[in-house]
Amino acid sequence: MKLPQTLRGGAARPWIVLGLSSVFLGSAALMRPTHAAPAEQDTAKLNRDLERSVGKLFTKYCADCHEGSDAPGGFAVDGLDSVNDVLANKDGYHKAAAMIRTSIMPPDGMPMPDRKEVLQMVEWLEAAIISNRELVDPGRVTIRRLNNFEYANTVRDLLFVEAKSTAGFPADSVGHGFDNIGDVLSLSPLLLEKLLDSAEAIAEEAIVVSSYTEEVYDAGQMTVEGAANLREDFVHFYSRGTAAVVHEFKEPGSYRVKLRAWGQQAGPEACKAAVQVGSGRPVVLTVGATRDKVGEYEFPIEIVKPAKVPIRAEFTNDYYNQQANKDRNLAIETIEILGPFGRSKNLPKSHRSIIYSNPIAGQEIQSARPQITRFASRAFRRPATSGEVDRLSLIFEAGMFLRASSTVSNSIRSQRQAQRASTLTDGSSPPDSPTSSGQPCRIRSLLIWPSQAS
Numbered sequence: 001m002k003l004p005q006t007l008r009g010g011a012a013r014p015w016i017v018l019g020l021s022s023v024f025l026g027s028a029a030l031m032r033p034t035h036a037a038p039a040e041q042d043t044a045k046l047n048r049d050l051e052r053s054v055g056k057l058f059t060k061y062c063a064d065c066h067e068g069s070d071a072p073g074g075f076a077v078d079g080l081d082s083v084n085d086v087l088a089n090k091d092g093y094h095k096a097a098a099m100i101r102t103s104i105m106p107p108d109g110m111p112m113p114d115r116k117e118v119l120q121m122v123e124w125l126e127a128a129i130i131s132n133r134e135l136v137d138p139g140r141v142t143i144r145r146l147n148n149f150e151y152a153n154t155v156r157d158l159l160f161v162e163a164k165s166t167a168g169f170p171a172d173s174v175g176h177g178f179d180n181i182g183d184v185l186s187l188s189p190l191l192l193e194k195l196l197d198s199a200e201a202i203a204e205e206a207i208v209v210s211s212y213t214e215e216v217y218d219a220g221q222m223t224v225e226g227a228a229n230l231r232e233d234f235v236h237f238y239s240r241g242t243a244a245v246v247h248e249f250k251e252p253g254s255y256r257v258k259l260r261a262w263g264q265q266a267g268p269e270a271c272k273a274a275v276q277v278g279s280g281r282p283v284v285l286t287v288g289a290t291r292d293k294v295g296e297y298e299f300p301i302e303i304v305k306p307a308k309v310p311i312r313a314e315f316t317n318d319y320y321n322q323q324a325n326k327d328r329n330l331a332i333e334t335i336e337i338l339g340p341f342g343r344s345k346n347l348p349k350s351h352r353s354i355i356y357s358n359p360i361a362g363q364e365i366q367s368a369r370p371q372i373t374r375f376a377s378r379a380f381r382r383p384a385t386s387g388e389v390d391r392l393s394l395i396f397e398a399g400m401f402l403r404a405s406s407t408v409s410n411s412i413r414s415q416r417q418a419q420r421a422s423t424l425t426d427g428s429s430p431p432d433s434p435t436s437s438g439q440p441c442r443i444r445s446l447l448i449w450p451s452q453a454s
């Protein structure tokens with residue numbers, strides 16, 4: 001049993017849905033403070049740097065004017081002996097850093113620090129200003145969700161789908177005149193519901209699920225005419241006759257017609273079956289197989305529009321030699337229609353960008369991996385790690401399992417996948433949770449750093 005359709009569609013959807021949805025499962029890990037070096041060490045080093053080099057730059061470029069109690073703007077550098085002096089006039093030095101960086105200070109016409117010196121002063125000032133953690137404690141940081149506009153833009157950039165679905169979203173609250181303030185962008189149950197629905201709709205629009213099927217008609221389903229009759233599990237042609245089925249092709253594309261057949265071989269040539277699809281030219285198959293080793297014979301067909309098409313197989317070269325007691329008869333066990341194959345020509349860009357190559361039958365999971373990696377890396381805006389891809393692949397496998405389990409003939413494979421899928425569902429942490437990697441939720445990063453408005 002092959003499952004090429006899974007990669008083309010169905011199984012890929014769940015992880016997109018999951019990815020889009022997971023933005024709302026807030027995580028404290030995301031908000032870990034970033035600077036963590038011991039403050040005392042910082043200060044000692046900064047003081048050393050001031051004494052050795054940076055202090056000289058302030059003296060050289062600023063002290064001419066910014067000295068004493070009547071220094072311009074009340075800003076004087078002659079008292080600058082340590083980090084503490086910066087902290088005592090944090091606002092003044094903050095301004096100074098900005099002015100040096102933008103070359104406003106020193107004023108035009110004065111000796112100018114070169115680029116390296118500018119950086120030296122600015123970086124030193126900035127480090128000194130934040131060296132006192134108490135002063136820079138940012139307090140609580142709100143996890144900010146995307147507003148509706150950002151969400152739509154992000155979906156567009158990532159999936160090439162216009163998220164019309166935000167139309168039904170509750171309007172974003174406005175704070176201080178802006179609609180992107182984390183503190184007021186709450187997540188109501190209604191919005192969460194809408195977002196989950198939207199994720200489903202977007203996944204459906206982004207990925208076209210192929211209707212690939214393998215339809216097997218057995219002998220009992222065939223309409224038999226002429227010198228033929230139904231035996232146990234095959235149609236037996238004792239002379240010229242036909243066996244026909246009608247197949248509904250639901251979409252245009254390339255298909256294959258496959259016969260499982262064998263013959264009672266006799267006479268100068270092997271059995272021949274002429275197979276006619278609709279009103280097309282019959283394709284003559286030479287059925288050389290015998291009952292102990294049934295053969296499979298197939299040929300490709302192109303279907304241009306959806307239709308119900310009769311497929312007729314005819315035994316054309318009956319042979320009977322009474323004297324020698326030689327009789328050539330044909331047996332057809334099944335007529336199978338496989339397809340459509342290959343990629344439809346009009347797949348949307350979203351689909352092509354996510355699923356950029358067809359899977360190799362039997363190796364869907366391996367084929368999916370690089371595609372999952374690429375998608376995840378785009379969503380995270382950095383290369384996805386193999387651990388992350390492992391977890392996403394598991395979701396893909398679970399999707400494959402769900403599809404496969406609806407097909408009876410797939411028991412062995414299903415079992416294996418069921419085991420894997422159960423590790424996915426039984427595991428205490430969801431595949432994308434911060435605890436499972438010790439890292440902030442990656443898939444969310446894109447939805448937290450929104451796309452630019454177009």
Ligand code: HEC
Binds near residue numbers: 100
């Ligand atoms: C040629 C004299 C001169 C030099 C050199 C000079 N400044 Fe100034 N600076 C001024 C004057 C004059 C003002 C007041 C401008 C105003 O108020 O419009 C000023 C204003 C400032 C202010 C704003 C103070 C406030 O709160 O309004 C800062 C900060 C400052 N300078 C930093 C520096 C630094 C740092 C340097 C050296 C890299 C420097 N300046 C070099 C003359 C100078």
